[in-house]
Amino acid sequence: MSSYNVAPLSRLIEQFERLPGIGHKSAQRLAYHVLGLSKEGAQNFADAIMDAHEKIHYCKICCNLTDQELCPVCRNEARDKSIICVVEDPRDVIALERTNEFNATYHVLHGAISPLSGIGPDQLCIKELLARVNNDTVKEVIMATNPTVEGEATAMYISRLLKPLGVKVTRLAYGIPVGGDLEYADEVTLTRAIEGRSEI
Numbered sequence: 001m002s003s004y005n006v007a008p009l010s011r012l013i014e015q016f017e018r019l020p021g022i023g024h025k026s027a028q029r030l031a032y033h034v035l036g037l038s039k040e041g042a043q044n045f046a047d048a049i050m051d052a053h054e055k056i057h058y059c060k061i062c063c064n065l066t067d068q069e070l071c072p073v074c075r076n077e078a079r080d081k082s083i084i085c086v087v088e089d090p091r092d093v094i095a096l097e098r099t100n101e102f103n104a105t106y107h108v109l110h111g112a113i114s115p116l117s118g119i120g121p122d123q124l125c126i127k128e129l130l131a132r133v134n135n136d137t138v139k140e141v142i143m144a145t146n147p148t149v150e151g152e153a154t155a156m157y158i159s160r161l162l163k164p165l166g167v168k169v170t171r172l173a174y175g176i177p178v179g180g181d182l183e184y185a186d187e188v189t190l191t192r193a194i195e196g197r198s199e200i
Helices: 007-017 024-035 039-055 090-097 126-133 149-165 187-195
Strands: 080-087 104-108 140-143 168-171
Touching: 007 024, 080 090, 080 126, 090 104, 104 126, 126 149, 140 149, 149 168
Parallel strands: 080 104, 080 140, 140 168
Antiparallel strands: none
C-alpha cells in the first residue's frame, strides 16, 4: 500500500466511488477532472448538486421527480388521466416518454419489493397509487415494472391490491427485442413473447 496520500483528494475519490457503477479507477478520473476545473467551474458543479438536492422532490400526485408542485405530465390537461402506468424508477418515465406513443399518466414506485435488500411495500410509493385509484377516474393500471424477480413480485403484489377496486390491471408485454435472434433468446423471454403475441 502506497504511503502517498493527499487527504482532500482521497476524500473526493471516496465520494465518487459511492456513486452507482463507479469503480476506483473511474472515481480517480472524475476526481482529477474536478481538480482540473477552474474555481468558477468547481463552484458551478457544487452549486448544481446542491440546487438539485434542495429543489427536486416528489410530485404530489405521481411521485415522479419535479421542482414544482406537480410534474409536467400531471400538469398537462391533455393527458389521459384514466390510465396510470406504474414504473419503478423516474428514468423509466423518460424512456417511455421517448416513444411519443404514451399519452396517459405515470406512477413512480421508487424501487421494487426485494426482501433480500430489506425493501418491503412500505418503502415504496404504493399507498399513493391506491389513493389515486380510489377516486373513480382511473380505469386501467399498466404494470411496467422491470421483468426481474423483484419487478414481477411487485407487479403481482400491487395487482392483488388493485383488483378489488374494480380497476383493469394489465402488464407490459415482454419478448424478443427488435433486431434480436430467436436462437439467442432465453426460455423466459420466449415464453413471454408467445404469451404477449398480438394479431397483425
